[in-house]
Amino acid sequence: MVDVVSGRVLVSKEGRSVDPEEALQNKVVGLYFSAGWCSPCRDFTPLLCDFYTELLEETQPPAPFEVVFISSDHSAEEMEGYMRAMHGNWLALPFHDPYKHDLKKKYNITAIPKLVIVKQTGEVITDKGRKQIRDKGLSCFRNWVEGADIFQNFPS
Numbered sequence: 001m002v003d004v005v006s007g008r009v010l011v012s013k014e015g016r017s018v019d020p021e022e023a024l025q026n027k028v029v030g031l032y033f034s035a036g037w038c039s040p041c042r043d044f045t046p047l048l049c050d051f052y053t054e055l056l057e058e059t060q061p062p063a064p065f066e067v068v069f070i071s072s073d074h075s076a077e078e079m080e081g082y083m084r085a086m087h088g089n090w091l092a093l094p095f096h097d098p099y100k101h102d103l104k105k106k107y108n109i110t111a112i113p114k115l116v117i118v119k120q121t122g123e124v125i126t127d128k129g130r131k132q133i134r135d136k137g138l139s140c141f142r143n144w145v146e147g148a149d150i151f152q153n154f155p156s
Helices: 020-024 039-057 076-086 099-106 129-136 139-148
Strands: 028-034 065-071 114-118 124-126
Touching (some): 020 065, 028 039, 028 099, 039 065, 039 076, 039 129, 065 099, 129 139
Parallel strands (some): 028 065
Antiparallel strands (some): 028 114, 114 124
């Protein structure tokens, strides 16, 4: 994933800048294409929050997973409001970063919400992250880790 956002800055929910090289190293990454104005997005985001919280805050050691939000909101203010109101404690590409258009093209995003699960290289593990979370819950994460080629022990 470092490859996909290398040289970029990500932001936390609180608005502080985060180095993607550090934050995403050896993790399965979910690229979450979404927007606050989109009702299916508002429908799925709480499920993604619960999934994220269970993997990172209720598992020891925390699972090697991170979400990067790529906004389709109409303004930076809308994006920040959506993040504050509904998002988990994950990262985001800054609203004004034009790279979001490249990512949408690269991953063929034609509708939102879309959760694309990628390896460190940016190669797609699945573009059906949303459906898999809805259908399988936490159990889909093990398949993602196996597909990610990362070296970390994850408890059964």
